Amino acid sequence: MAASDSGTDDSLYPIAVLIDELKNEDVQLRLNSIKKLSTIALALGVERTRSELIPFLTETIYDEDEVLLALAEQLGNFIQLVGGGEWAHCLLPPLESLATVEETVVRDKAVASLRAVAAHHSPAALEQHFVPLVQRLAGGDWFTSRASACGLFSVCYARVSAPVRAELRQHFRALCQDDTPMVRRAAAYKLGEFARVVEVEYVKSDLIPMFVNLAQDEQDSVRLLAAEACAAVAALLPAEDMEQLVMPTVRARATDTSWRVRYMVADKFDMVVGRFVELQQAVGPELARSDLAQIFQALLKDTEAEVRAAAASKVNTEGGEELPYEAFPGRSSLVLQHEA
CATH class of the missing domain: 1.25.10.10 (Leucine-rich Repeat Variant)
Structure with missing residues (x-):
């Protein structure tokens, strides 16, 4: 024609x-x-x-x-x-x-x-068009669909109604428990981002259990990404909740069997330390002395050079400087030993 x-x-x-x-x-x-x-x-x-x-x-x-x-x-x-x-x-x-x-x-x-x-999208359009798309992807037969869904929760959650938010949290929980490691990795990677838009009460009741489970995953690649999300999760919690909800996971991952996970803890140390300092101020200096010092010293003495280097690099960062030297007996000598 x-x-x-x-x-x-x-x-x-x-x-x-x-x-x-x-x-x-x-x-x-x-x-x-x-x-x-x-x-x-x-x-x-x-x-x-x-x-x-x-x-x-x-x-x-x-x-x-x-x-x-x-x-x-x-x-x-x-x-x-x-x-x-x-x-x-x-x-x-x-x-x-x-x-x-x-x-x-x-x-x-x-x-x-x-x-x-x-x-x-308007809030109404999100509920009518976008959220159903997220739900279809999250429930898809192929892992590719479910992995993609993980990146979409945070952009719609804050602007939809409470019942729809509850559904989204349920879908995200299912993705965190998915049988396919690639999906759990995607969920762990987006957990911190999702947590930033979720109400604090549901961060504590819903997302923290997801975080803890992912941090204990059998796949080290999943645990690594959960460790990376720790800083984002920690930033959202009141100081009084830190010891109970976050510290056990940080402590466990700092001694993880995978050096890559320990490296991630060391690499994010200065990002989470600010929140821990607030906690120290709220409940006294013993927490920093007993937990943070042990974690930091263990990372500086790690058997893997990459982990030791990551820990040592955080000593003079803004977060590292916030921690008093007296909370870390031997910190200077440990760093000097590493550099030597």
């Missing part, structure tokens, strides 16, 4: 060219076509972009990873091209599909775009 036959034909031309190029055997041509999506959308207008272009893209998501990666990135910038925030939900179907693919970089980009699109 010639583009010059009629006005109708002219209006069909951009999408017809796109279809032809996306079916071309040349990967580079398909990639270039995806990178021109915004131009095509402008030519179509917002209504036809919503009714024709987005459904077409949703139905034809199969290609080389580099093409899918470009598509995931483009869709994150499509808000105005579909008519603004009121129509942001139109972008969810193709991004949901992209969030389930096998290639990690594509999934990560799709999740990043979904997070960007979520910001343009």
Whole structure:
């Protein structure tokens, strides 16, 4: 059909060219076509972009990873091209599909775009469109879907109703207990971020048990990420809750059988130490002397050079300087021994 036959034909031309190029055997041509999506959308207008272009893209998501990666990135910038925030939900179907693919970089980009699109949803639209997407991904048959879901809870939780928040916490708990290590890793990685938007009472009642379980996971890669989340969790708790809820996990992970986990504790030491200093001020200096000093000294004496180096590097940081020398008998000599 010639583009010059009629006005109708002219209006069909951009999408017809796109279809032809996306079916071309040349990967580079398909990639270039995806990178021109915004131009095509402008030519179509917002209504036809919503009714024709987005459904077409949703139905034809199969290609080389580099093409899918470009598509995931483009869709994150499509808000105005579909008519603004009121129509942001139109972008969810193709991004949901992209969030389930096998290639990690594509999934990560799709999740990043979904997070960007979520910001343009009203609270009502989040509950109507975005939260169901998160729930579908969280309950998906493939681990790729469930892993992607972990990165979406924090961007919608704060703006939905209390009953929906409760459902989201339940879904996140299930992901923390998933049979697949890759999903538990994703949950551990996003636990600290999620904790920042959850009410303190539910951090203590819901998220701390998740944190403790992940920190005891059979997979050291999961325990490592839980140790990394410790600083974020610690920052949210009142000082009086620190000893009971956080210190046992910090203490246990500082002597973990995996040197990578011990390294993470050492690397995050100065970030959590500020909260522990507040706790010291609240309950007296004995806690810092009995717990923090033991942890710090053990890390400085670790059998792995990488762990010792990470611990020593924290001595002169802002967090490390907050701890009084008297709380760490022999700290200076231990550091000198390490440097020697």
